[in-house]
Amino acid sequence: MATRRIVQILADGQPGESQKVCGWVRTRRDSKAGLSFVELNDGSCLSSLQLVVPGDLDGWDDAVGRVTTGASLRVSGTLKESPGKGQRVELGVESLEVIGEADAESYPLQKKRHSFEFLREIAHLRPRTNTFGAIARIRNALSAAIHRFFQDRGFVYVHTPIITTSDCEGAGEMFQVTTLDLKRLAQVQTEIDYGQDFFGRPASLTVSGQLEAEIYATSVGDCYTFGPTFRAENSNTSRHLSEFWMVEPEMPFYELPDNMELAESFIRSITAEVLERCGEDMEFFNKRIDDTVLATLANITDNEFIRLTYTEAVEILEGAGREWEYPVQWGRDLQSEHERFLTEEHFGQPVILYDYPRTIKPFYMRCNDDGKTVRAMDVLVPRVGEIIGGSQREDRLDVLLERITECGMEPEDYWWYVDLRRYGSVPHSGFGLGFERMVQLITGMSNIRDCIPFPRTPKSAEF
RNA sequence: UCCCCGAUAGCUCAAUUGGUAGAGCGAGCGGCUGUUAACCGCUAGGUUGUAGGUUCAAGUCCUACUCGGGGAGCCA
Numbered sequence: 172m173a174t175r176r177i178v179q180i181l182a183d184g185q186p187g188e189s190q191k192v193c194g195w196v197r198t199r200r201d202s203k204a205g206l207s208f209v210e211l212n213d214g215s216c217l218s219s220l221q222l223v224v225p226g227d228l229d230g231w232d233d234a235v236g237r238v239t240t241g242a243s244l245r246v247s248g249t250l251k252e253s254p255g256k257g258q259r260v261e262l263g264v265e266s267l268e269v270i271g272e273a274d275a276e277s278y279p280l281q282k283k284r285h286s287f288e289f290l291r292e293i294a295h296l297r298p299r300t301n302t303f304g305a306i307a308r309i310r311n312a313l314s315a316a317i318h319r320f321f322q323d324r325g326f327v328y329v330h331t332p333i334i335t336t337s338d339c340e341g342a343g344e345m346f347q348v349t350t351l352d353l354k355r356l357a358q359v360q361t362e363i364d365y366g367q368d369f370f371g372r373p374a375s376l377t378v379s380g381q382l383e384a385e386i387y388a389t390s391v392g393d394c395y396t397f398g399p400t401f402r403a404e405n406s407n408t409s410r411h412l413s414e415f416w417m418v419e420p421e422m423p424f425y426e427l428p429d430n431m432e433l434a435e436s437f438i439r440s441i442t443a444e445v446l447e448r449c450g451e452d453m454e455f456f457n458k459r460i461d462d463t464v465l466a467t468l469a470n471i472t473d474n475e476f477i478r479l480t481y482t483e484a485v486e487i488l489e490g491a492g493r494e495w496e497y498p499v500q501w502g503r504d505l506q507s508e509h510e511r512f513l514t515e516e517h518f519g520q521p522v523i524l525y526d527y528p529r530t531i532k533p534f535y536m537r538c539n540d541d542g543k544t545v546r547a548m549d550v551l552v553p554r555v556g557e558i559i560g561g562s563q564r565e566d567r568l569d570v571l572l573e574r575i576t577e578c579g580m581e582p583e584d585y586w587w588y589v590d591l592r593r594y595g596s597v598p599h600s601g602f603g604l605g606f607e608r609m610v611q612l613i614t615g616m617s618n619i620r621d622c623i624p625f626p627r628t629p630k631s632a633e634f
Numbered sequence: 635u636c637c638c639c640g641a642u643a644g645c646u647c648a649a650u651u652g653g654u655a656g657a658g659c660g661a662g663c664g665g666c667u668g669u670u671a672a673c674c675g676c677u678a679g680g681u682u683g684u685a686g687g688u689u690c691a692a693g694u695c696c697u698a699c700u701c702g703g704g705g706a707g708c709c710a
Contacts, residue, residue, distance in 0.1 A: 200669045208669045221670075240660095257670055281645065281660045283671080288702060289645070344708090379710095404708055405635055417710060496706090507706075560710060605710030618703090629635095630701080 172247065178215035184250045184260050191247040192220060192262065193270070195299060198282050199238050207231075209238060209264075211246070214304055217451050221253065221261040222246060234269055240282055241273030241299070287621050294625055294634045302460070305452040306622060309445060310610055316444035317397060317418055317606075320437055326420060327394040329387045331380030336372055337584065344403035345375035346413075376401035380419050381601060382535075382588050385564060388421035388599050389591050395420040397606075405629050409618040410556065412607060414627040421601035427537075427546040427563040430600035431523050434550055434559050435476045437604070438521070443472045445613055453613075461615025467553060468613065470520050477518045480526040481505075481544070484513060491517070504531045507556060514551040522551045534574040535588075536562040537598075548602070555612045561602020568592040 172191045180190055194213030201207045205226040210219040224231060224238075238244065248264040255261075279293050280300065290297040297303040318328070334348055350369040365373050380396035387394045400417040420433065446453055446468060457465040479487075488499040488509050497506040505524075514522045525548040529538060536545035550559035565571045571592055575582045582589060610622040620626040625634045 198670080198672095200667095200672065202667060202669060206668065210670075219670095223668080253668095255668055255670065276661060277644080279644075283645070283659055285645065291702090400710080402709075406708060407635085408706085408708090409704085411709070415710070555710095557710065603710060608710060 174245075176215035177211070177213045177218070177220045180220060180250070180262075181216065181218055181259070186250050186252045186260060188250045189247065190250055190262060191245070193245045194220070194243070196238055196240055196242045196244060196273075198240060199235075201235070207235060207238070209244075211244060212299075212304075214298070214307075216308075217301060217305055217455055218258075221255075221258050222248070222264050222267075223251070223261050224264045224267065228264060228267065231267070234267060237269045237272050238267075239273055239275040239278070241278040241280060242269055243271040243273075244268065245270055287616075287618060291620060291626070292633075298624070301455065303621070305449075305455055306610065306614060306616070307624070308452055309449055309614055310622075310624075312445050312448045313441060313606070313609060313613065314397075316441040316448075319444070320440050321393075321395045321420065325393060327387065327391045329380075329384060329391075329394045329396055331377070331383040331396045331398065333377055333399065334370075334374055335377045336370060336374050337382065344405075345378055346401050346403045348374045348376060378402055379417070379603065381421065381603065382585075384419055384421035384601060385588070385591060385599065388423050388601070389595070389597060393420070393422045407629060409620070410608065410611070412619055412623060412626055412628060413632075415619075415623065416606035418604040418606060419601060421599065423597050423599045425563070425600040426598055427525060427548060427600060430561055430563060430602060431478060431525065431548055434548070434561060434602050434604075435521075435523065438476075438550065438552075438559070438609075439472050441609070442468055442613065446472070456614045456616075461617075464613075464615035467615075471552070474520055476521040476523050476550070478523045478525065481524055481528065482526065484509075484524050487517060488512065502528045502530060510549075510551050510556050511553075514556075515553045520553075524549050524551065532562070534578040534580065535564050535571070537565045538570055538574070546600075550602075552612055554615075555608050558608045558612060559602050559604050561600065563598065563600040566592055566596045566598050568596065 172189060174191050174193050177192060177194060180192065184190065192211060192213065194211040197210040197212050197219050199207060199209045207224040207226070209222040209224060211222050212219040245268045246262065246264050247266050248262045250260050251263050253259060253261040280296055285300070290300065290303065298307050321328070351363065351367065356363060365371070368374070377400060379400065380398065384394060384396050396417075396419045398416065399414060401414050402411075403413065404411070422429070422433070425433070453465065482501065484505065485499055485501050488495070491512065495506070496508055499509060514520070525546070526539060526544045527547040528543060529536070529545045532545050532547045536547050538545055546563035548561050549557050552558050565574060568589065571589060572582050575585060607619050607622045610616070611619055614622065616622050620628060
C-alpha cells in the first residue's frame with residue numbers, strides 16, 4: 172500500500188478506505204478507557220490527521236511511551252467518520268511503527284506557543300511548527316506564482332552571476348569573495364595583491380542582477396532573474412537581511428508607465444494566486460498572526476494602486492498638517508515616516524511614487540527633460556514599506572557617460588554596460604522585488620527573519 | 635552604525651526602598667475522560683547572559699562586552 176500525504180486524505184479520504192501515512196507526532200492524548208489520540212502532521216498541510224489507537228493494539232503498551240511530541244511514525248489503518256468535533260475523518264490505527272523517537276525531556280518544541288525569537292534559535296526544528304510550516308508552503312506557492320506570471324507572458328528566466336567583479340553596482344556594501352589566505356597575509360602584513368587572488372582581481376557577491384539582466388533584455392527580450400542577493404550593510408531592522416532573494420524583470424521597449432503597469436499587475440496577480448492556492452494557511456495567518464492581513468491583501472487585489480510623482484507626494488506631506496521628525500523638502504529622500512503616512516494613512520492602499528530627484532538616485536536611471544528628475548519608481552505597501560524599486564534605464568550613450576562620471580565612477584569599469592547604449596540601444600525598464608518582503612506582506616509576519624528558512628543578518632549565520 | 639528597552643527553571647514571565655528565588659505552561663509519576671489549547675493531584679527542575687566593580691549583603695546599583703526586541707539610517 173502506498174503512503175499518502177495527509178493533505179490528500181483530509182481533502183478526499185472516504186470512510187472505509189485503508190490508508191498508510193508517515194509523519195511527526197504533534198500531540199498525544201490518552202484515554203485510559205482504552206484509546207489514545209495522536210495528532211500526526213506530515214507538513215503537506217497545516218492540519219494534522221487524528222489517529223485513534225485502540226489500547227489493545229498489538230505492541231501498543233510498549234510503543235505508547237515512545238509516541239511523544241516530535242517522534243516520527245509510520246501507521247496504517249482504516250479511515251472512519253470522526254464522531255468528535257474538529258475533523259471530518261480520522262484514522263483507526265491497525266499497525267503503528269515508531270521510526271524515530273524524540274525524547275520528551277529534551278525535545279525543544281513543546282505542546283505550547285513559543286516566541287519567534289526562541290524558534291529562530293532552533294531554525295532546524297521550527298518548520299515543524301504550524302507557523303513555519305505555513306510560511307514554507309507560502310514561499311513555495313509564491314515562487315511558483317512568480318514564475319507562472321512571467322512564463323505566461325513569455326519572459327525568459329535568466330541566471331545572472333552570483334559572483335561579480337563590478338565593484339560598484341550602486342547598491343551598497345558588498346561581501347568580498349576571496350581564496351587568499353587572510354590569516355597568513357595578516358601575519359606578514361604585506362600589501363594585498365589581488366592579482367594573486369582567484370579571479371586575478373577583487374570579487375564580490377552580487378547585490379543585484381540588474382546590469383546583467385539588461386544584457387539579456389536587449390537580446391532575448393523580456394526577461395527576469397530570481398535568485399539570491401547579498402548586502403553587507405550593517406542593517407539591524409525587521410525588514411533587512413544580508414542574504415535575500417530578489418526578483419528582477421527587465422523589459423526592452425518599456426518606458427516608465429509600462430514598467431509601473433507591469434509592477435502593479437505583478438503584485439496583484441501573485442497575491443491573488445497565493446490567496447487561492449493557500450487558503451488554509453492564509454486563514455491561519457489571519458487568525459493567529461495578523462487579523463488584518465486578509466483585508467490588506469483583498470485591498471491589493473481589488474483596487475488599482477495610487478500613482479503620483481515624488482513632487483506631488485512632497486506637496487501632500489507638506490500639507491499634511493503634522494510635525495515630521497525629519498523635515499519634508501524637495502530634493503531629499505523620503506523617510507520611513509513619510510512613506511508610511513502615504514500608504515497607510517493618507518491613501519490606505521499601495522502607492523507608486525515616480526519621477527524622483529536625480530540627485531538621490533543611481534546613475535543608470537533615465538533623466539527626464541526637466542533636468543531635475545529621473546524616471547524612477549517605488550512601490551510602497553502598508554506595513555512593509557518599499558517592496559519594489561525600479562526605473563526606466565538611461566539608454567542615451569552621452570547622458571549615461573555623463574551620469575557615471577557625475578556619480579564619481581569610472582566609465583571604463585562599465586564598458587560592457589555602456590556598449591549596450593553604443594550598439595542598438597533601446598528604451599528599457601525594470602524593477603526589483605524583495606521576495607522576503609513579499610512573504611512578509613502576505614503572511615503578516617512582523618520580522619523578515621522569520622520569512623526565510625535560514626536568515627543571515629549581522630552577527631548571525633547559524634545553520 | 636545610532637537611540638531606547640530587555641536577558642531569571644526547558645518555554646513565557648514575576649520577585650517592594652539592595653536582605654536566603656516564584657508562578658503558569660512544558661516534562662516525569664498517578665487519577666479521570668471519544669479526546670482535540672483536555673482536566674485534577676503530586677514531584678523534579680536555577681552559578682539570575684558574560685566579565686569586572688560598589689556593599690556586611692546584589693536578580694536588584696555601577697562599568698564594559700555579547701545576544702535579542704522596538705525605532706532610525708541604508709535599501710528590496
